[in-house]
Amino acid sequence: MSAYDTVLFDLDGTLLNTLDDLRDSVNFILERYGCPTWEGAEIRPFLGNGIRRLMELAVPGGAEHPRFKEMFEEFRVYYTAHCEQKTRPYPGVEELLRELKERGLRMAVVSNKNHEAVEELGRRFFPCLSVCVGQQEGLRRKPAPDMAESAMKALGAARDRTVYVGDSEVDFQTAQNAELPCILVSWGFRDRREIEALHPAALVDDPQMLLKELTR
Structure with missing residues (x-):
């Protein structure tokens, strides 16, 4: 047995x-807010601790960014709708x-x-x-x-x-x-x-x- x-x-x-869809969703939000984007290899170490932590590491200034809350909420909605594109x-x-x-x-x-x-x-x-x-x-x-x-x-x-x-x-x-x-x-x-x-x-x-x- x-x-x-x-x-x-x-x-x-x-x-x-799921790396490519996560990267693309993060970058979609970052571009909307005029922030620099990430390559897949760069974002890989950010994964594993949930999507909030992912965004804290990806957004310049992290949770201290003045628009972090709305960026995170938009990411959550966008990723849920696009989580099957390349995954x-x-x-x-x-x-x-x-x-x-x-x-x-x-x-x-x-x-x-x-x-x-x-x-x-x-x-x-x-x-x-x-x-x-x-x-x-x-x-x-x-x-x-x-x-x-x-x-x-x-x-x-x-x-x-x-x-x-x-x-x-x-x-x-x-x-x-x-x-x-x-x-x-x-x-x-x-x-x-x-x-x-x-x-x-x-x-x-x-x-x-x-x-x-x-x-x-």
Whole structure:
């Protein structure tokens, strides 16, 4: 019998490559307000702590910018409406999820992205995932354990049979705070050396390696 029957997945950088849509949405707002824009490689380190933190890092002056509040609200609305333009699952991810479902594992997405966008992306790309938890009122964002625990409750999952899969230090810290083992993937938004230094339960380089770790 596998060590796990429930898998909690991070979304951005783990299941979906969302970098281009996030960059384009950030730059759309920055251009509207006369601010300099960013390249994808430059914005990559900003990801993982939710869209507010993304905008705080992308906007000159961050939250102290005199128009930050309206810029952030416009970004949230614009990104939700345009989150599917260039976003795609990483190669092999859809096959991985189908295989896990066929083997009877329960799965959920736990993301610092705003909840509306998480639900929209879940419906579009991963209909086999019945539970999608994004940033929303009443739940502290990752690395607090609230979202992971909310997903586990919705799935009826036991903590000692649940594993968390992500691509960043935020995911690693979330798993620790939720008292879950953490598997990190190397294809996401952080360099392999950076996440290797965290010493996760496993570090995998492709979805087939991940499948083996989840079903061993």
